[in-house]
Amino acid sequence: MSVTAAKGFEAGGSVCGIKAGGAPDLAIVTTASRQPVAAAGVFTLNLASAAPVQVSRRHLGDGVASAVVLSSGNANAATGEQGRADALRMAELTAAGLGCATGDVLVCSTGLIGYPMPMAALESGIPALAADLNGAGAAAEAILTTDTVRKEAVAPVGDTAAVVGGMAKGAAMLMPAMATMLAVLTTDAAVDPVTLQLALARAVDDTFNQLCVDACTSTNDTVLALAGGASGVSIDDRAGAHALTDALTETCGSLAEQMARDAEGATKLARVTVCGARSDAEAHMAARTVARSQLVQCSLNGEDPYWGRILSELGVSGAVFDPEAVEIAYNGIVSCRNGIAAPHDAEALRKAMAGREVVIACDLGNGSGRAAVIFTDLSCAYIDENRGTS
C-alpha cells in the first residue's frame, strides 16, 4: 500500500500508451477528499530542468497540493514551450478527472530526454485512471523505467498513530543532488508546509543524496511529500517535527537502498564511510570522490580489494589530510594502515569481497568529520543498458 499507507490518500496506475511495449506508464496519487493539503518538494539542481519540474515548482508556490500525476517512458525534458504546455495540460486533465484545482496538481515525468510528449495517450489515459484509482501497488509499478522491481516503504511517525508512506523509481543516474529518480511520500500527520519542506529537505539530504551510482544528475529528479492530517496527529512542536523528519528519513532511506539494490547492472552494493576528516563536508567530498570513481567501481566488480585506488581517490577529493595517516578497511579487515599496506588475513578479505555487500571504511586521521555514501559496481550490463535509447 506504501503511498496510501497514510490515511486519506488514494492512488492508482495504468497503461496509457507512452511506453512502446505496453508496460504501465501512468500513475496518480491524490488526497481522498481531493482537497489541497500541505505539500513540499525537492527538485533537481539541473539548469536544464524538465517541463514537469518547472510546472510542479510553480504549483508548489502556495505550499499546498491535492494530487500528483506521474508518467514514465518520456521525460518531457528539453521540450521547450510545448513541453511546458503539455505538462500543464497533464495537470489540467488530472484536476478535471479528480475534481480539484489545476494549480493543486503536481506533475512528474521520467524517461527519455528530448522527445515531445505523446499527448493523445494522456488525453484519454488520465481521465480513465482518475476514474479508477486501483491502488498504490499499481501506482508504484507505473512509475518504473529501467527498474526491475517496485520500490515502496512505510514508517511510523514516532509513537503516534500517524505514518509516512512512499514510492520511488530510480535505477541509474543516482548521484548526490540528486538522482534520476522520482519519489512521492504521503503522511496522515497534520503539519504546516514550511515544517514539511524542512523535514523533507533534511530527509532527502540524508538518504537520496548519499547515493551515487553513476554520478549523473538528471533533468527530472523530484521528491514530493503531501501531508493530509487524517490520522488526527498534529505536528506542532519541535519533538513532533523531529519525529516527522525521522519518519521521512526512514522511508526515504528504505527507498534509496531499494534503488541501489536495483541499480542497472550492479552486482555489488557498497557503502564507503569516511571518518577523521577535518569536517563533515570534507568527509562527504572524500566519500563521493571514492564512490564516483570508475576505477573503484571496476575493482568492486572484480572483487579486488585494491585499497591503493581508494587512497588515490581520497587524495584528489579536495579533503585535506596526511596520506600517511590513512587507514582503509574492507568489511572491517584493515588492508592499509598509515598509508601503506597492512598485514591482514587475505583469505578472509577475499571472502568479504565476494559478498553482495561491501563496506569500505576510510579513516583520514585528521579530525572528527564523517560521512557515508552508498554506491555500486560498474559492470558490462550497465554499459549495455545505457548504450542506446531504443
Added chain:
Amino acid sequence: MSVTAAKGFEAGGSVCGIKAGGAPDLAIVTTASRQPVAAAGVFTLNLASAAPVQVSRRHLGDGVASAVVLSSGNANAATGEQGRADALRMAELTAAGLGCATGDVLVCSTGLIGYPMPMAALESGIPALAADLNGAGAAAEAILTTDTVRKEAVAPVGDTAAVVGGMAKGAAMLMPAMATMLAVLTTDAAVDPVTLQLALARAVDDTFNQLCVDACTSTNDTVLALAGGASGVSIDDRAGAHALTDALTETCGSLAEQMARDAEGATKLARVTVCGARSDAEAHMAARTVARSQLVQCSLNGEDPYWGRILSELGVSGAVFDPEAVEIAYNGIVSCRNGIAAPHDAEALRKAMAGREVVIACDLGNGSGRAAVIFTDLSCAYIDENRGTS
C-alpha cells in the same frame, strides 16, 4: 628517436624484472654530457603523491637535472618512508651508473599502488642499463603499462634548428589535472629554468589537461622537460619563448592524442567543444562535465546521438546559460537547437556516429567563452582491464 631527437641526449630501456611477464620496465634519459641542464616538471595534484614524485620535486628545486630514470609495473605509491628511500636509491644508482650527481636525477614510476619496490631488480638493472643506453625507442617501450603502443613525438622550435622531442605512457585514468601518465621531453634549445617551467606548464595545460578518459587522477603523474642547448639555439626573448611553448605544446598535443587513441578499451575518440559560455573557465567546466559522464560515454559506445544527455550534463556543470538557447551538433549535424530537438538528416547522423572520431559541439549561447576536451567511450573492455590488479 623521439626523446633523443634533440641533440645532446641519450636514452635506453631494458627488462629489469619489475614486471612479472618479462616485458621492458626500466628506462633512462640523460644528457650526453651527463652535465645538468635546465629542467622543469609538472606533477600530479594528488595529495597522496607517490615517492618518486616527492623525490623528483625535491631534485627539481634548483631548476636543473642531468637524467631521468623511469620504471613501470610498480608505482612506488602508498609505500611510505621505505618508498622514498627506494626512489632515492633509484636516483643514486642512476647517478653512479651515469657519472652525475644524485640530486640531478629525476625519478618516475608507474604501475600498481601499494606494493614495495622490488629493489633487488633495480640494484642490478639500473647499472646495467646506464652502461648500455640502447636508444629512445627502447626507452619509450619500457615505460608502457596497459598501453598497447609506444607514444613518441617531435616538433621544431619555430624556424630554428632546435627541436623538442618526447615520449609518454598513459592509457587510462586520463583526466584534466592530470592523467595516469608519464612524459619526458627534451630540447636542444638553451633556455633558463623559469622560462622552461612556464612554457611546460602552459603546454601541459593545453594538451594533457584537456584529456579525459575516466576522470581519475593518479598518484604518479609527471611531465618532465630537459633543455640542453646543444643546437646552439638560445631562447632569450619573448618570441623565442613563444616558439618553445608552441613546440612543447605540439609535442605534448601529439602525445596526448596518442594516449587517447590507445585508451583502455576505447572504440571512439571524441572531442567535445563548448562555445558561447560566459567565460573560458565555465566552458571548461561544461566540456569536462560532458566528457566525464558515464552515460555520455555509454551513448558514444553505442553510437547513439543522444543529445538530451549532453544537455543534461551541461545543465549540472555549473556553467550558467539558458537551456533553451543551447545548440548541439555531432560532426556538424545539428540535432538540438534552442534546447529542443532539431530536424536533421538521420542517416547522415547515423553515419557520423559510426565513425572512429566524433566531434560534439555545444553552443551555450551566453558569451564568448570556449573550451575543448578529448575523451573516449566506455566499453566492457575498459571494465575487464580494470576489474583486477593481477
